[in-house]
Structure formats: structure tokens, C-alpha cells
Amino acid sequence: MRRSSLVVVANRLPLDDNVAPDGACEWRRSPGGLAGALHAILEQTPATWVGWAGDLGQARDLPDIGTLRLRPVWLSEEEQRGYYEGFANSTLWPLYHDAVEQPVFDRGWWETYRAVNRRFAEAAAEVAEPGATVWVQDYHLQLVPQLIRELRPDVRIGFFLHVPFPPPELFMQLPRRVELLRGMLGADLVGFQRPQAAHNVAQLAAKLLDAHGADDAITLDGRLVRTGAFPVSIDVAEMRSLSARPYVVNQARQLRHDLGAHKRVLLSVDRLDYTKGIEHRLTAYSELLRDGRVKVRDAVMVQVAVPSRERVESYRGLRDRIEREVGRINGEYGRVGEPAIHYLNQPFDRADLAALYQTADVMVVTPLRDGMNLVAKEFVAARPDDSGALVLSEFAGAAAEMEDAFLVNPHDVDGLKETLLQALAAAPEDLATRMKAMRAHITSNDIHAWARAYLSALEDSKALRPVS
Numbered sequence: 001m002r003r004s005s006l007v008v009v010a011n012r013l014p015l016d017d018n019v020a021p022d023g024a025c026e027w028r029r030s031p032g033g034l035a036g037a038l039h040a041i042l043e044q045t046p047a048t049w050v051g052w053a054g055d056l057g058q059a060r061d062l063p064d065i066g067t068l069r070l071r072p073v074w075l076s077e078e079e080q081r082g083y084y085e086g087f088a089n090s091t092l093w094p095l096y097h098d099a100v101e102q103p104v105f106d107r108g109w110w111e112t113y114r115a116v117n118r119r120f121a122e123a124a125a126e127v128a129e130p131g132a133t134v135w136v137q138d139y140h141l142q143l144v145p146q147l148i149r150e151l152r153p154d155v156r157i158g159f160f161l162h163v164p165f166p167p168p169e170l171f172m173q174l175p176r177r178v179e180l181l182r183g184m185l186g187a188d189l190v191g192f193q194r195p196q197a198a199h200n201v202a203q204l205a206a207k208l209l210d211a212h213g214a215d216d217a218i219t220l221d222g223r224l225v226r227t228g229a230f231p232v233s234i235d236v237a238e239m240r241s242l243s244a245r246p247y248v249v250n251q252a253r254q255l256r257h258d259l260g261a262h263k264r265v266l267l268s269v270d271r272l273d274y275t276k277g278i279e280h281r282l283t284a285y286s287e288l289l290r291d292g293r294v295k296v297r298d299a300v301m302v303q304v305a306v307p308s309r310e311r312v313e314s315y316r317g318l319r320d321r322i323e324r325e326v327g328r329i330n331g332e333y334g335r336v337g338e339p340a341i342h343y344l345n346q347p348f349d350r351a352d353l354a355a356l357y358q359t360a361d362v363m364v365v366t367p368l369r370d371g372m373n374l375v376a377k378e379f380v381a382a383r384p385d386d387s388g389a390l391v392l393s394e395f396a397g398a399a400a401e402m403e404d405a406f407l408v409n410p411h412d413v414d415g416l417k418e419t420l421l422q423a424l425a426a427a428p429e430d431l432a433t434r435m436k437a438m439r440a441h442i443t444s445n446d447i448h449a450w451a452r453a454y455l456s457a458l459e460d461s462k463a464l465r466p467v468s
């Protein structure tokens with residue numbers, strides 16, 4: 001068994017669906033923030049990634065990706081239903097996102113979630129060398145830090161939550177709240193996107209676990225757990241160099257031509273998820289068309305909505321509603337050869353995404369709740385000429401860092417309409433000032449800075465002792 005000094009544990013392995021016949025394997029860059037963020041920092045670091053092999057079937061020996069080893073965890077069909085589709089994505093996901101969709105509590109799912117978390121912990125314990133750093137990711141694996149601590153007290157354990165951590169009154173609804181909190185606090189350092197999350201956890205730890213402490217450290221069972229905000233980011237240099245590629249520049253030019261050279265383009269790029277606010281956005285755009293404040297001959301909306309969690313009922317229902325609504329809007333306001341909205345329910349590779357970002361006059365990122373939202377940062381990185389407007393939800397973690405965006409409350413459809421018009425009408429100098437400020441921020445706070453900040457805080461955490 002090969003062991004590593006750095007072990008990342010995440011729900012999915014970041015590899016392509018197809019391992020080539022010669023065994024070659026490529027980064028999957030799945031449409032989701034986690035794999036994309038970690039891809040940038042792990043590609044050249046000796047490490048092992050423990051994760052679910054997804055659609056890769058029963059292939060036992062997965063090839064290394066550069067210096068990264070892959071340690072697959074196998075899930076049966078029943079486990080996928082109970083752990084991934086059930087407890088992770090029908091209980092925790094909606095609850096952690098302000099319950100914008102009703103969370104489902106199913107006792108059977110909990111047992112499966114616990115068993116699968118144990119399997120991930122055992123796999124991590126097996127591949128970690130003595131004194132290693134084990135970095136556990138996200139809400140799927142919230143019990144793993146404590147389980148690893150029991151199996152391997154010698155290792156340093158980090159946990160990072162990519163999604164929001166809810167306010168105490170919502171977390172308190174969870175039937176297994178004590179186990180979930182204790183599981184996560186098994187880490188030496190628990191990282192969040194926003195400082196408010198650490199505050200929520202400190203309050204809950206005092207209430208449910210009789211722990212004491214503050215927003216940056218909690219003493220639990222005589223052990224010190226550090227907590228803090230580490231806003232995740234993107235590989236800015238990668239997006240910038242992609243954007244300069246001749247293929248991308250030509251592709252962007254072609255897209256503009258295809259969409260109508262004189263038209264203003266409003267673009268949204270999301271996983272097809274009810275947290276992303278797609279329906280509210282469609283309502284706002286449709287009302288602007290209805291009221292004649294935006295005309296199909298002058299503007300076009302492009303909504304990319306990549307399929308996600310398609311076996312979960314609430315996602316299927318959402319897709320049906322969105323597709324009906326896009327059909328209705330195009331039916332009512334479109335003209336021959338001129339749809340009001342282009343709807344693309346498909347994955348794109350990075351270069352085509354970069355071209356899309358370059359095509360937009362207004363990038364519309366309006367989730368109802370989002371841990372961070374990397375699409376907003378990618379858009380800014382893809383526009384080195386400082387053109388374009390970013391309309392950004394106040395409820396995305398990114399809003400705290402990108403105050404120069406056109407910030408909006410997506411629940412307020414009238415406010416959303418006004419903000420879209422304001423962004424469409426903004427002067428180029430105003431947009432350039434905003435984009436410069438946002439780009440400066442993400443350039444000095446890129447994914448490498450995030451990993452450095454988190455891993456050095458984790459390193460320091462071992463030296464700390466509980467305050468008596």
C-alpha cells in the first residue's frame with residue numbers, strides 16, 4: 001500500500017468518465033466548484049485523493065494523475081441513493097441553503113450516510129503516512145474528521161465546508177444534529193467560506209456539546225478545534241491564459257456573431273440547481289420583455305444550466321419547470337430566428353466556457369444562497385479588457401469579496417429587474433473601474449492563496465493547546 005503525506009478526502013474523484021484504453025486518465029473538471037478548485041493545487045503536489053469513483057464502474061486500479069494518486073471508494077446503488085442522493089443532497093444540501101427547498105428527513109438515509117462516511121475514513125486512514133495531513137471536504141463527509149481521529153490519532157485533520165453553514169435555528173431541525181456537529185469538530189481546523197459560519201458553529205457547540213470558545217477556536221473534550229473563514233477561489237492565471245488563446249478569442253467572436261452582433265448579451269452559467277435562482281431570473285427577464293423595457297431585437301439571454309443530480313426528485317421537477325418556462329418565454333416573445341433565451345442543458349469544456357464569458361455584456365449570477373460561486377470569479381478573470389458587468393446575488397459568498405459588482409437581492413424580482421437594466425445601461429468607464437477592482441482582488445486571492453492560507457493554518461493548529 002502506497003502512503004502519502006497529504007490525503008484529500010472528497011465525495012467524488014476528480015477524474016474523467018473515460019479512462020483511455022492505454023490507462024491514461026484526465027482530470028474530470030466536473031461542473032462543480034470543489035473539483036475545479038482542488039484541481040489547480042493538487043495537480044503538481046504529491047498527494048492521494050480518496051473519493052467515490054462515480055461512473056467508472058468496477059475498474060480497480062486507477063492510474064495516477066501526474067503526482068496525484070487516486071484511491072477509489074465504491075458505493076452500491078443503494079448507498080448512492082441513501083448517502084449521496086438522500087442524506088447529502090435531499091437533507092443537508094437544502095437545509096444548508098436556507099431551506100429554499102424543503103429538506104427531507106429519512107431515518108434510513110442516516111444509517112447509510114454513517115456507514116459510507118466510515119468507509120471514506122477507513123480508506124483515508126489506510127493511505128495516510130504517519131503524521132500525515134488529511135484534508136476532508138464538504139457536507140457529504142461531515143462525520144469523517146471524528147472517525148479518522150479515532151482510527152489515526154497521529155494525523156493532522158482539516159475539514160473545509162464548501163457550502164454555507166446554516167444559522168442555528170435551521171441546523172437545530174436536524175434529527176442527528178449532535179453527531180453531525182461532533183463529527184465535523186473532530187478536525188483540528190474547520191474552515192468555512194464566511195466568518196458567520198464559524199460564529200454559528202461556536203453557538204451550536206456551546207448549546208449542543210457543552211463546548212466553550214469563540215469564533216476562531218472551540219474547546220471540546222479538552223481539545224482545541226480552530227475555526228475560521230477561508231473563501232475559496234479560482235485559478236485566475238489559468239482562466240486568463242485560456243482567455244487569450246486564439247481558439248477562445250475566435251470562438252467568442254463567432255458566438256457574438258451567431259447571437260446577433262448588435263445585441264446585448266446577458267449570460268448565466270449554473271449547475272441546474274434550485275439554489276441558483278434560475279426561476280427568479282427567468283421571471284425577471286420575462287417581465288422586462290413583457291413590459292417592453294427589453295426588446296428581443298436588442299438583447300438576448302443565454303442560460304447554461306448543466307445537468308446535476310438528475311436522479312433527485314426536486315432536481316427533475318426544477319428542470320421540467322425551467323424548460324416549460326423557457327419554452328413559454330420564447331413562444332411569447334421570440335421571433336423567427338431570434339429566440340429571447342438560448343437554453344443550453346449541457347456541459348462545456350473550459351475553453352468554451354471562457355469563450356462564453358467573453359461574449360457576455362452582463363453576467364447574471366443570482367443564486368438564492370451559495371457558499372461562494374466560482375462562476376462569478378471566472379467571469380471576472382476571463383475579461384482582462386475590463387469590459388462587461390457582473391450582476392451578483394448578495395446571497396453568494398462571493399458578494400462579500402466583490403462589492404464592485406451590481407449586487408442584488410434575487411428574491412426581490414422588481415429589484416432584480418432594475419439592477420439588470422442598470423447593468424445594461426452602465427457606462428464603459430464605470431464598468432472598467434468595477435472590473436479592475438474585482439480583478440485585483442481575485443488575483444491576489446486566487447486558489448493558490450486559499451490553499452496556502454488553509455494549509456498553513458492547519459499546520460499551526462497542531463501547535464496550539466487548549467486554553468485552561
Ligand code: ADP
Nearest residue numbers: 031032033036270271306346347348373374375
Ligand atoms: P457549484 O459548486 O455549486 O456548482 P460554483 O459556481 O462554485 O457552483 O462552481 C461551478 C463550477 O462548475 C465552475 O467552475 C464552472 O465553470 C463549472 N461549470 C458550470 N457550468 C458548467 C458547464 N455547463 N460545463 C462545465 N462546467 C461548468
Ligand code: F6P
Nearest residue numbers: 012031032033034035138162163
Ligand atoms: O460545492 C458543492 C458541491 O456539492 C461540490 O462538493 C461539488 O463539486 C458540486 O457541488 C457539484 O455537485 P455534485 O458532486 O453533486 O455533482
